[in-house]
Amino acid sequence: MRTVFKTSYDADINYFRHGAQATWYMLLLAIALILPFLMGTFWIGEMTNMLIWAIAGMGLMILVGQTGQASLGHAAFLAIGCYANVLLQLKLGLPFLLSFPLAGVIAGLAGALIAMPMTKLHGIYLAIGTLAISILTDDLIVIAEPLTNGVVGLFAPTIDILGLQFDRYATPDRFYWMVLFVAVAVVLVYRNILRSPLGRAFAAVRDSEVSAQAMGVNVARTKALSFGISTAITGLAGALMGHFAGIFNNETFNIIISIQLLLMIVIGGLGSIHGAFFGAIVVALLPQAIAISRDLISGFVGGGTVAIPGLESAIFGAMLIGFILFEPMGIYGRWLKIRTYFELFPFYRKDMFRRQKSYLKTERMR
């Protein structure tokens, strides 16, 4: 393990802990930037999808991983962001450059408003409350048919920024770069939250509300703020999802999407930006992996290529059960262990990452 000799407070404040780390992440960004030259149209589409899921995942991660508030209703805010973005373009004729950030603001305000009456709810109650919001939003989209076109759905127009066209099919590379830009911006904002008083207030609320309050943190306001920032980012992801899908209706953002989003960040690893990306990789690439392995198997066995309904979510579910039982820190946790193993070789001890178990912590007593 590298020991950093800190010479100023900035060593703790900066984005990167040391030069080598900065180099690695810059290299990763460079690869991400030249990816369209290395991959075909289909795979660039898949990578775009992955990045959009990662943005949504980071949005939810701020709430679940940083502030400790479980939400099973984030598809509602994907929907709000998506509909707000497209409706602002279609009905008010706003350009994407305005409608996109506004969609984030609207989703954020909606999230903060909905959170306000729910800030007293904990754990399971909050999960069910947000679940209800997801279901209600689904139905409200149908009810608000004059605006949302109900179950028929809406078409997302081609994005036009200062004369440049961004379309998933016509200009997939450009669309990819745009999504990558948003993803990087969200990562930077997320890092800023983590290193500022706001992020510490979130962590304080997550770990002990009583003492957060005794430290002068306004718990209700902090939770509402966390909801707002989280849903704003999720709303941005929703807007991108709308443009990516081209056409969408209430079913695009149903309760299953809400659940999938939460499961995704758990698989990736709660509490880290890496976790959101690892989870997004699983969600976005699992269908392709299944398709490829099915083709392989049927190639050997010579059987038909019949799609098995529910296989995808079943594999997803089975993976999740495995992770929760054997690696509750998710893919990122496993990654950290493997990395430490090699860094310390041969001095790695098995109980280095042993988890502290709190047997008596009852969640009923709040």
Added chain:
Amino acid sequence: MSLLEIDNVTLRFGGVVAVNQVSFSVEEGEVFALVGPNGAGKSTVFNLISRIYEPVEGDIRFDGDSLLRHPPHDIAKLGIARTFQNIELFEQATVLQNLLVGRHRHRKSNFISELLFTPSVREGERRHRAAVEKVIDFLDLQAYRDKYIAGLPYGVRKVVEMGRALAIEPRLLLLDEPASGLSVEETQDVAFWIEDIKKQMGVTVLMVEHDMHLVSAVSDRVLALADGKVLSLGTAQEVQNDPKVIEAYIGGSDEPEREVA
């Protein structure tokens, strides 16, 4: 005027009277100890000052300002810091981050500038870290700076919690059983720290403590509570020799001991 005035405060939980018309005042610059058997209402008094409980009667004034007009999260901003009997640290954060949360009261930036991490936010961060380093030096926590709380031994956690309260830079420090569960050596450290907090930092200390050695060593005045009522007030020596206090500890009451808070 006293720094903290508890004025005829009563609190009931259902039919149980946890605190019964208690009045006392803490003067600026002193170390004031609350003692008493389990269930006497000592921690409940702390929770009343922290505004976790709402008294049914009476008033609590800090520097002449009624605390009852402030929401719970304002108490730290007024300059009152506290620790908890059973340690309430932020488990999934490092020692440094825990101490930095104590600086929340001194936060000057709003959330939008923090999302963008403007230069003024960075400047604030540097100031907070400089302030926290002083606490780390004071309490000898250097070795644990970047350790997660979840893996720390009990004694260290106890010190970190005291450090987090000091990072607030309070005028009044409430210590809820600062020496419980500590070894003799660790308790001695705590005694020295309390002396220094009072003399060097000029912070007034109100503490709940069972260890009478520690209480006699550091406190200027001691208040004994039993069954939610004030029994005796004076120096440690006077209170320990008060017949009413001796009776409350040794017997007299045939009710089983009850933990109120």
Added chain:
Amino acid sequence: MDVLQLFVSGLANGCVYGLIALGFVLIYKATEAVNFAQGDFMMLGAFITLGLTNDQFWGLPFWVSVPIAIACMGAFGYLLDMLVLRRMFGQSQVAVVILTIALGFVLRFVAGVIWGHQPVSLESPIAGKDVRFGGLVLGLDEVTIIIVTVILTVLLYFYFNRTKLGVAMQAASQNQLAAYYMGIPVKRIHSLIWALAGAVAAVAGILFASKGSIDPSIGLLGIKAFAAAVIGGFGSLPGALLGGIIVGLIEPFASYYIAAGYSQIMPYLLLFLILVFRPHGILAQVHRKKV
């Protein structure tokens, strides 16, 4: 007359929700875990019965397959706790929620592979028959559901208050550590509670399948039962039933009196309002954390 029939069909639906909610609450009270897969337990119970009874599968007599299905689900619950959930002891509540959601995905897939994804009906002796009370025509299935629910509730009540094991379960649910010190085998009690929840889910499933066709996705009904449990007060057995009945009654009356589209959101609107104004349900059982 219309109103009465609406009432009875709502009550019957409500009883099914109530029974699923009862399963949630049983587990929650005893182990503090929340079983999001309880709806899928019900689905599995219904399909096991169907697989045993229907002619296209095993073709056993209905009254033989019912006890087998209940026993199977009981064993499933017991083994699930013993092999999977016991490892989760000491982890956060949300981790268990996520685990059981994932389990629900897997169960839905397994049921789909075995019994197909097309809606099928259980060949139940109570399906599609009427009973007449004077001029009133009621479905035999609905009446049976209500009666069975009442009987089951009474049995559970006596079980928890009169039998030694039931009292031990209550004790374990109120203070695990104290119960452990008193020599109650808390781990085994937990497994037995899961078994009980599985058996109750099987009963709910059989009753539900007698009312109409089922497919592997009916487990999502669990979400409604969840709403029911919260409305009634998580942690209260009578509350769960009460909540189930409230949700069951709201649905037919809302769709009768309110425009379509608005009616289906009513249970969730009520859930939301309850969470905002009375966060721990109608019959709350929550204490404040001590510092």
